[in-house]
Amino acid sequence: MTSLYERLGGAPAVDAAVDIFYRKVLSDDRINRFFDGVDMEQQIAKQKGFLTMVFGGPNNYTGKNMREGHKHLVAQGLNDSHVDAVIENLGQTLKELGVSDADIADVAAIANSVRDDVLDR
């Protein structure tokens, strides 16, 4: 039984997905204000870490850094609807890359598992 991360294609799949995903996020008026003024290179590196994590791959994400990293955004009004939008963009990205609905559901479940950390509750 191969892992979800391996099935999705590992690190090359993350590289393929990151531009599509981040472009969707920056074009999404529901959430793009949270990315105003952030450095693109740093943000792409972070998004790669995020994608690796939700693909079930080796990552350094911890509840603590998810919480710390988003606290300033929670103060600016980050809530469940924004997390939903991110997960929706994630799903559409994977669909474009030909990932099965079952695998997309697994990825969404991992993303959902950090929701409370991201929203600091």
Place this chain on the structure above:
Amino acid sequence: MAYIHYQGSDYLLEEGETVLDGLLRHGVTNVAFSCKAGACQSCLMQTAHDASPPLAAQRGLKETLKSKGYFLACQCRPKEDLTIQTPDEEGLSCLATLVEKKPLAPEITLLRMKPEAGFSWRAGQFVSLVHPEDPQIIRSYSIASLPETGLLELHIRHMPQGRMSAWAKAAALGDSLSLRGPAGDCFYLAADKTVPLILAGTSTGLAPLLGIMRDALASGHTGKIFLFHGALNADGLYLEDMLNQWQHKHPNITYKPCVLANGQDIVAEMKAAIASLNLAKAQAYFCGAPEIVGILKKAAFLAGVSSQNILSDGFLLAPPPR
């Protein structure tokens, strides 16, 4: 909390404080620095006895410098005590002689400097000049010329109270100074000579873009090449005649100067020019004012340029003298 041992004294760093900030806070004055963002490499220091500094403090340094314990003081947050020294200039800097100087614009001067034999670079990288009378003043300038010319072409913008640009203003042919580098990864890389090249920048951000363009032309690049040069007012645009001639001579070149104070929007100009292109393999280079560089990067990315094909060099200014 870590102690820094430097020139016979011990300095306690606060939690999370960088070596540079800590030394400055303790009143140590003989440390060089400029951008304080890990880019310019002016604050280069070295550990004693080849001890290893934190990895993050060596980002962007050449392997030869890393192996000798060089690090950037502004990026160095040691967890343990560290003994440091001013960097050994041996193998770090090179002497260069001024061989040509001419005005490009009211506030911009072109310098051509001849480095010692063996100094190599890629057009678009930068060198850091060390002020001949005050070695703590180290400022970075991008290279507009190809290594085949044997001369470093630099565009110096005169800054109010700028000590390095004052040197450039007063310097005479034959004067020399030492320089460090080259560093930076903003140079021509296209393995495929048919892809679009998108170059945009402000003020002396033109210097590295010219270097990249010269490299592309010398390499036989056949894809479209777009150059957008922005300046606050018309005085800040320069080399327009030469660039118009290039545009005339090379049908693949599009040159668009933008006077920002007249409402010419460099970002909008770029977006309009590249909107109908296939950008999947395009290479984009952005140099100059960091805020505009950030906006250009985002716009190019959203237009379809791959994030790994976007290279940039935001020019961070040194704080004015106290």
